[in-house]
Amino acid sequence: MVRDVRNLKAELRRAVEQSLVLLGVEEPVDVPVQPTPPDRPGDYGTPVAFTLARVLRRPPAELARELAARVCPPAGVAGVEAVGGYVNFTVGAAELVRAAAEPLRPPAPVGRRVLVEHTSVNPNKELHVGHLRNIALGDAVSRILRYAGYEVQVLNYIDDTGRQVAETLFALERYGLRYDGVTKYDHWVGQAYVRLHREMEDPRLREELEAGVRAVLHRLESGELRSEVERVLRAQLDTMWRLGAEYDALVWESDLVREGLLQQALALLEHTPYVQRPREGKYAGALVMDTSSFVQGLEDPYLVLVRSDGTATYPAKDIAFQFWKMGLLQGLGFRPFAQQPSGRLLYTSHPEGDRSVGFGGCEETINVIDATQSYPQRVVRAALAVAGRPDLAEVAHHLAYETVTLEGRRISGRRGHTVSVDEVLDEAHRRARAVVAEKNPEHPDPESAAEQVGIGAVRFAMVRTEPRRQIDFRWEQALSFDGDSGPYVQYAHARAASILRRAEEAGVLAEEADFAQATEYERPVARTLLDFPDAVAAAAAQRTPHVLAQYLLDLAAAWNAYYNARHPDGSPATPVLQAPPGLRGARLALVRQVRDVLRTGLELLGVPAPEVM
């Protein structure tokens, strides 16, 4: 009996391989088994005859016919036929539905630790739609890898010693601002930042402002202003949590420096032939790394790690962090920071933290950072190679996504050309609320449904396309509730859940399935259901959620088509609750699986799956 599609495909492959021997093929040949296109006979097929044609010097169609005649198909396969040069297999409807209805089993643990860093927003202003893409991608990839069996650490890097934070805190001081308690705190603080930048345009003030910023920077480095930064961070976290993103730990840049990780990283690099301290010329007195063997296309391959005044550059800190992530360096203590909405504890690095809390030291890393940072990310990988670990450089991935533009222009927080995540979510909620009121006026909890649909629309829009593609943020597109959208998939899920609810009310939910009664109408949904493990595996392997998003659209479409199917005379072809006993059980099993796969898939994307919407 066929258990699931992985077995099925593997069994088909084996059967074909055995028949190859009968044809006199001795050399091992790769036998691809793929689903047949719609409107073609069969469910799965192989083009192996084309490969063979070359070796055996015979026409592919002829070989396909011979293969089809000799192959001994596994149990449950109802037919084998040659279609042109392809050999196609038809699985019986009963077997197909039975296999598709088999309960989901998550993949086994792979025993590999992966560290995903995402979000990493400067703690000095509210989140904008560019950050939205980062969070949606990073959170989805983390969930997918965890499901795929990896041990995943999700980190959010807090750049608390950066210029942007210094400018903001300086602005608050300079203008003597007091929090009004009304505006969300990160938005309020962001206004001070924008105001300072307006003032900085005046060349007469530049020196005075610069000195002020530098003074704050020093206080930040000493850790003196940590609680100020933390206050902004907590406001930002509310937005991240509202989106459904959660983290395992926050890593503060100041901790990285204070714990000496930066110095250790530099020490690792310093005695390699690639790193030098020139006595004269352009880089006199600085510590520089020659990246020419690792990064192409640079006029000047020398990268400054330590300035001639003794201060470290940003790339140096990045390198130290990366070394720690991959276990080249140890250190950093952690302690609990907050309880997240799901109950999961969020840790933070801290000078008084517990050093035995085991973050870092992963075998593979994924840095979710936009594509404009590709060069610094290559430098980070180069540093691993310089430190004698080219093997680690291979698995230090940069999940590079293209930036989000706004009306075709680059987002700029400073110039106010931006849309905040909070604003987007509020508007999404408002629009979804209106639709719920219209479509489902009896809804028991319309506010909660509107929130779930709004978030779902926004997050799905951010992950449905390939990360490398630039996207222009448009309200109608990001907040679309029909067509290829999050709510479309959510609706398909709610519809399946609704049928199961009614089945339970009618007392037929536990009815035994008689798969032998399965019809041709079930075939497309069943086949699509069987593709789920492949979709997740592909998303994990390629480290991109869009593969899974596209799959869920396919499944929702197949399920909706099934739901609406009619006989040629126009009468409903696929009633579930009114189907004859046995067939009803089989259809309920299929509907349950549709609901479970949609729910699981949506969860992996971080899109809520409401039962009623």
Add this chain to the structure above:
RNA sequence: GCGCCCGUAGCUCAGAGGACAGAGCGUUGGCCUCCGGAGCCAAAGGCCGCAGGUUCGAAUCCUGCCGGGCGCGCCA
């Protein structure tokens, strides 16, 4: 200038070297005798940027060109 990424239907996008290139939006026309119409069915719409090459087979791989985005600081 050099390097990286992207060019697929009017628009927004899928498409791990395999079967006549697929969705959504928009346009046109249909579907409430069923369990949710945020849905379904159908039609129209394509030199897959251009030109070569590799291959039994190319939207997919290679080379060149064209168009667009980004990067190339002792900034972060």
